[in-house]
Amino acid sequence: MITYFMQLNxxxxxxxxxxGFIMGQTRxxxxxxxxNKNRSYLILDFFNLVGTPVHEIGHLLFGLIFGYKIDQICLxxxxxxxxxxxxxLGFVKMHHENRSFLQKLQGDFGQFFISIGPLLFGPCxxxxxxxxxxxxxxxxxxxxxxxxxxxxxxxxxxxxxDIIFLFIFLYIxxxxxxxxxxxxxxLHLACKGLLFLEVFFLTxxxxxxxxxxxxxxxxxxxxxxxxxxxxxGIISALIANLISLI
Numbered sequence: 001m002i003t004y005f006m007q008l009n010x011x012x013x014x015x016x017x018x019x020g021f022i023m024g025q026t027r028x029x030x031x032x033x034x035x036n037k038n039r040s041y042l043i044l045d046f047f048n049l050v051g052t053p054v055h056e057i058g059h060l061l062f063g064l065i066f067g068y069k070i071d072q073i074c075l076x077x078x079x080x081x082x083x084x085x086x087x088x089l090g091f092v093k094m095h096h097e098n099r100s101f102l103q104k105l106q107g108d109f110g111q112f113f114i115s116i117g118p119l120l121f122g123p124c125x126x127x128x129x130x131x132x133x134x135x136x137x138x139x140x141x142x143x144x145x146x147x148x149x150x151x152x153x154x155x156x157x158x159x160x161x162d163i164i165f166l167f168i169f170l171y172i173x174x175x176x177x178x179x180x181x182x183x184x185x186x187l188h189l190a191c192k193g194l195l196f197l198e199v200f201f202l203t204x205x206x207x208x209x210x211x212x213x214x215x216x217x218x219x220x221x222x223x224x225x226x227x228x229x230x231x232x233g234i235i236s237a238l239i240a241n242l243i244s245l246i
Contacts, residue, residue, distance in 0.1 A: 066110025
């Protein structure tokens with residue numbers, strides 16, 4: 001029971017929050033560097049065009065799931081316009097009606113998932129999009145895991161149309177991953193619902209022992225997926241920072 005509880009916290013919760021925090025810091029540094037250069041905002045806007053709406057939809061989706069009422073939505077603003085109007089590229093304003101104890105419990109529990117919604121929705125959307133890629137492109141990650149020789153052979157087998165799909169997919173990945181950071185408001189909101197998530201993890205761990213559920217496979221799969229998306233996101237953020245210094 002304790003083993004599952006610790007793994008749920010470390011492999012899932014800690015990785016998500018740490019990745020979101022690192023992304024937020026690196027993205028903020030890139031924006032500060034770009035702000036000192038003319039027309040450099042166009043580079044950020046190029047990736048934000050895809051990533052910012054996905055980020056806000058992540059908040060919106062979990063808000064609807066947990067019964068929040070949506071007041072106002074802004075899915076995208078240019079970087080320059082955002083800096084002149086509060087610094088947010090997009091936002092979702094919502095509220096929850098706590099008329100009963102169960103509604104308050106639902107609202108408080110939902111706060112955590114609403115705050116980290118972009119970290120959950122973004123990777124899921126990337127995975128769904130990957131299912132529609134040509135077969136030669138879909139097999140590249142598997143070839144890369146085997147060895148460099150097989151990977152380069154797989155690259156040589158790509159057709160012109162496959163290369164176009166590959167670059168479009170890489171653009172989508174970078175755009176989404178660069179916008180998967182957690183703002184201070186997101187972190188503050190996540191802390192409010194953290195207690196309820198810990199109770200959920202503890203209950204799930206207890207039920208797994210009682211009913212002999214094997215959670216290890218699911219935890220490991222989610223952990224590898226978190227590491228993959230986190231790595232892509234951090235690499236994308238570092239590339240953006242390097243470009244901003246040029």
